[in-house]
Amino acid sequence: MADESTLYRAELHCFDKENSSSEKGKNIGEHPKAHNIVVIKRYPSGNEWYGVEEFFTEIEMLTSIKHPNTVTLIGFCIEDSEMILVIENVSNGYLRNYLINENDMRILTWEKRLKICIEVANALEHLHSGMEDQKMIIHRDICSYNIWLDENWRAKIDGFGTCVFLLPNQEDEALYILCRGRGAYVDPEYEKTKRLKRESDVYSFGIVLLEILCGRAASDPIYMKESDEGLGPVARHNFFWTGTVEDMIDPILKEETSEYNFVLKRGPNKESLRTFMKIAYQCVVETQDQRPTMKVVVKELEKALSFQVS
Incomplete structure (x- = not known):
């Protein structure tokens, strides 16, 4: 599944509301202007997955959610078949782009990868249990297509068009709803039974953790050769059955830990890696009820970061 939106970056010339009072030497009513870079997402008409309902769901969600690790909605437009969202500028692009480009992945040291994971996890915990x-x-x-990185490498979740609200009395219940998501990221229990729980997001996030660990996209041909479901089943098999999950770690990270590496980067601490791999595996177990909550995931990722920086 893909929303197939077309992205544009634009500079908006708009009034600066915070400094709208007249200044010496300017005519009354003449306001200083601000130049803002924004991202414009344009959705084509006739899209199989993203229509008017998803468009308005995304607007509703983005106006309801206030968190530093979700994208900020600036405006929108719907006219005839045109549907456009204007969001904050996230200048370092999608996480997905780094996973498919080895040179770009070199920018993301282990410490930086951990911080990205923690930020996404915090945002997901907020969605699952921290809303007003x-x-x-x-x-x-949740997937690497829907995680942006801003100019400070802060992670921002996007792609809220298929979100669903749970009522307070539904906290531990499941919804039975048409399966949506992108192949390798979809919770296998949700796909089989249409049983949607918050743990379905946990599974998808676990796949993102594995992508960041392995330095490859979940649907990379190297994984698709072993399983038509991509990275998740391959990682489960290597973790549980063969004990060779270490062989899947991004070679770039292994280079950082080499005793012959004199680049001023600190490679992954062994305890940090072990803690990270363990929680990633727990997130992608096949049974929903055996997966951790996002609160537990945040705690374990923060532990992995503390091992790394201490």
Whole structure:
């Protein structure tokens, strides 16, 4: 599944509301202007997965969620078949782009990767249990396509068009709803039974953790040769059955830990890697009820970071 939006970066010339009072030497009513770089997402008409309903769901979610690790909605437009969202500028692009380019992945040291994971995990924990009025949200499309990186490498979750609200009394219940998501990221229990729980997001996030660990996209041909479901089943097999999950670690990270590496980068600490791999595996177990909550995931990722920086 893909929303197939077309992305543009634009500079908007707009009034600066914070400095709208008249200044000496300017005519009354003449306001200083601000130049803002934004991202414009344009959705084509007739899209199989993304229509008017998803467009308005995304607007509703983005106006309801206030978190530093979700994208900020600036404006929108719908006219005839045109549907456009204007969001904050996230100048370092999608996480997905780094996973498919080895040179770009070299930018992301282990410490930086851990911080990205923690930020996404914090945002997901907020959706699952930290919303006002006891609202809870299941994202349903967590993947590296929907994680942006801003100019400071802060992670921002995007892609809220297929989200669903849970009522407070549904906290531990499942919704039975049409399966949505992108192949390798979809919770296998949700796909088989249409049983959607917050743990479905946990599975998808676990796949993102594995992508960051392995330095490859979940649907990379190297994984698709072993399983038509991609990275998840391959990692489970290597972790549980063969004990060779270390062989899947991004070679770039292994270079950083080499005794012959004199680049001013500190490679992954062994305890940090072990803690990270363990929680990633727990996230992608096949049974929903055996997966951790996002609160537990955040705690373990922060532990992995503390091993790394201490």
